[in-house]
Amino acid sequence: MIIDLSGKTAIVTGSTGGIGLAIATGLARAGAQVTIVGREQSRVDEALAQLREAAQRDDARGVVCDAGTAAGCQALMAAQPETDILVNNLGIYGAREFFDIDDALWEEFFQVNVLSGVRLARHYALGMRDRGWGRIQFISSESAANIPAEMVHYGVSKTALQGLSRGLSKVLAGTGVTVNTILPGPTRTAGASAMMAELAAERGVSPEQMEALFLQENRPSTLLQRFATPEEVANLSVYAASPQASATTGAALRVEGGIVESIL
Incomplete structure (x- = not known):
């Protein structure tokens, strides 16, 4: 299968590193003109340099804004x-005892993990x-289907995304616009690796043993019995963005x- 996104434009939020940068790179390699989005100019510039080298193209763009806020979404738009994509x-995550999650933290997770997507989809879906x-x-x-006890607020925000995606796919039924969620598991991003290194130091084991x-x-x-790589997650995202995935919508795509523990 050859995925060709030539002539398509793509925006990937939270794409200065990790899964986001891997997705942006994969889309660029497939031919899309990609916009990187991040909060810091230096990180956006660094991500653009990495993407241009990896994808061997120089048409990627960068937008510096905090897409986790209404003002940031307006700036991006x-x-x-x-x-087109x-x-x-x-998204944000972090372990916290349930009884220590106050209203402010619940609100922050909902704003960043859910409402950012609502605002951007509401705008871009019209075009x-x-x-x-x-x-x-x-x-x-x-975590949307397997809410972790150590970060209930995170799991709940991701469950909300499942409902949002399914509902929006119905709103856009028959239009040629597909809407899906991608469900990664533990992935070896820089943030996850730093967390494993910290836990490893506390327990006197290597980071690999800690994973x-x-x-x-x-x-x-x-069943995989290891952390996935960002590129493995990105592969599914790039396919879901392709013309070949035209019959896949309203779905929760698991990677x-x-x-x-479900066969559905």
Whole structure:
């Protein structure tokens, strides 16, 4: 299968590193003109340099804004009024005892993990619908179906994305615009690696041993039995953005290594 996104534009939020940058790079390699979105100019510039080298193209753009806020979304929409592919990857996470999650933290997770995607989809979907083609993705998590006790607020926000994606796919039914969620599991991003290194130091093991312990203790149902790479997650996202995925919409596409105990 040859995925050709030549002539298509794509926006990937939260794309200065990790899964977001891997998705942006994959889309660029497939031919799309990609916009990187991040909060810091230096990180956006660094991500653009990495993408241009990896994809061997120089048409990628960068927008510096905080897409987790209403003002930031407005800035992004002003800088890039239309797109063919929207990947809502921006998200925050972090372990916190349930009884210590106050209203402010609940609100922050909902604003960043859910409302950022709502705002951008509400704007960009209109142009996609009018043109008769588009791809909207929400990067969710296996935690949406397997809510972790150590970060209930995160899991709930990702479950909300599942409902949002399914509902929007119905709104756009028959228009040529598909809407799907991508559900990664534990992925070896810089943030995850830093967390494993910190835990490893506390327990006197290597980071590699800590990854195995983390899965054994927190995700024992994993069939992959290792952390995925950002590129493995990106591969599914790029396919879902392709013309070949035209019959896939309203779906929760899992790339979580079999953690979720479900055959559906």
